[in-house]
Amino acid sequence: QSVLTQPPSASGTPGQRVIISCSGSSSNIGSNTVNWYQQLPGTAPKLLIYRSNQRPSGVPDRFSGSKSGTSASLAISGLQSEDEADFYCAAWDDSLNGVVFGGGTKLTVL
Amino acid sequence: QVQLQESGPGLVKPSETLSLTCTVSGGSISIYYWSWIRQPAGKGLEWIGRISTSGGTNFNPSLKSRVTMSVDTSKNRFSLKLNSVTAADTAVYYCARDPGGYTSTYSDYWGQGTLVTVSS
Numbered sequence: 001q002s003v004l005t006q007p008p009s010a011s012g013t014p015g016q017r018v019i020i021s022c023s024g025s026s027s028n029i030g031s032n033t034v035n036w037y038q039q040l041p042g043t044a045p046k047l048l049i050y051r052s053n054q055r056p057s058g059v060p061d062r063f064s065g066s067k068s069g070t071s072a073s074l075a076i077s078g079l080q081s082e083d084e085a086d087f088y089c090a091a092w093d094d095s096l097n098g099v100v101f102g103g104g105t106k107l108t109v110l
Numbered sequence: 111q112v113q114l115q116e117s118g119p120g121l122v123k124p125s126e127t128l129s130l131t132c133t134v135s136g137g138s139i140s141i142y143y144w145s146w147i148r149q150p151a152g153k154g155l156e157w158i159g160r161i162s163t164s165g166g167t168n169f170n171p172s173l174k175s176r177v178t179m180s181v182d183t184s185k186n187r188f189s190l191k192l193n194s195v196t197a198a199d200t201a202v203y204y205c206a207r208d209p210g211g212y213t214s215t216y217s218d219y220w221g222q223g224t225l226v227t228v229s230s
Contacts, residue, residue: 002154033216035216037217044220045147047216050216050218096171098159104154
């Protein structure tokens, strides 16, 4: 049981916009920034969004992040086949004094 | 370009200690936090803990009693020890660099991961 809650799966067709949600509590998302990671099959996770809405250099602007209250979202617009991957949200938890991850969302491009 | 590389035994016997090292190249280890994350096959990511170059640590409460971390700035590397391992500790172990602040932390560079299997 993960501290942050994500839907186990999401899907969309090429060109579509997909949103992946991440729900937490006041001790994590409610008081700290959220990060998103993309993990392509057989590879290490890659930082996609940090500090809730910042994109590292090299990440396309098709990916965007937002946070409101104790929830966060990752939006992917102009969906491409190469976006098919697992996506994880993460945040610092003040109560646990550590990083907590969501269970991950498997994105399928139909 | 910063690169991280995990190294250590791929097979550990139950009840023994898992020991991994992460060597950092292309940048200094003397700043930031340095983390360990693991992922059992087919499952999600689990944060193990992190260490700062001043030696400060934070650990996952569920692993805290079994985890030790250290940093060697002279060799630009940091290490993880997990004792009393069981089959449940079998996973791919990743090391990562965390340049953010204490709570605004994020992992921007990751190692490729190393599979550690706990089995007799």
